[in-house]
Amino acid sequence: MKSLLKSAAVLAIAVSVSGVALASEWEGGDATKGAKVFKKCQACHTVEEGGPDRVGPNLHNIMDRGIAKKEGYNYSAAMKKKGETGAKWDEDTLFQYLEKPQAFVPGTNMSFPGLKKEEDRKDLLAYMETATGHKK
Ligand code: HEC
Numbered sequence: 001m002k003s004l005l006k007s008a009a010v011l012a013i014a015v016s017v018s019g020v021a022l023a024s025e026w027e028g029g030d031a032t033k034g035a036k037v038f039k040k041c042q043a044c045h046t047v048e049e050g051g052p053d054r055v056g057p058n059l060h061n062i063m064d065r066g067i068a069k070k071e072g073y074n075y076s077a078a079m080k081k082k083g084e085t086g087a088k089w090d091e092d093t094l095f096q097y098l099e100k101p102q103a104f105v106p107g108t109n110m111s112f113p114g115l116k117k118e119e120d121r122k123d124l125l126a127y128m129e130t131a132t133g134h135k136k
Helices: 002-022 031-038 077-084 091-099 118-131
Strands: none
Touching (some): 031 118
């Protein structure tokens, strides 16, 4: 019994190690934890399809969409300017933006200090992948 438990533990470690090996920097987040992190965003953002804009724009389909491209939302001049560079939101740009919004888009209206912990951003992105309809 003891050795069975031991081999199960070894297997679990092997699985998680190979998971890490395959994953990119931001991957391997925990979507369940990410849903909790998203509570910090909920005062200002909805994620569901057709959800209302609040202080910030609805984030449905945000991934792979150009920056400042949600129709009908009045972005700051700073965010529009960033969008004019042709930059889009993906795991990379969101990972940077969410660490420190004011650094990635100087002058943005999004008054949120950022998520300093890399782990929180990974978890959040794992959640957003599905919640925003990017990964079904
Ligand atoms: C206090 C309100 C507030 C909070 C909290 C907040 N945001 Fe925002 N967010 C905004 C506003 C306002 C904008 C538009 C910024 C601009 O136009 O400069 C925005 C813009 C964005 C954008 C760019 C949208 C686009 O269409 O280009 C993303 C992505 C985003 N927020 C994600 C998040 C996430 C994820 C969180 C939580 C970690 C969060 N925000 C927390 C208010 C907020």
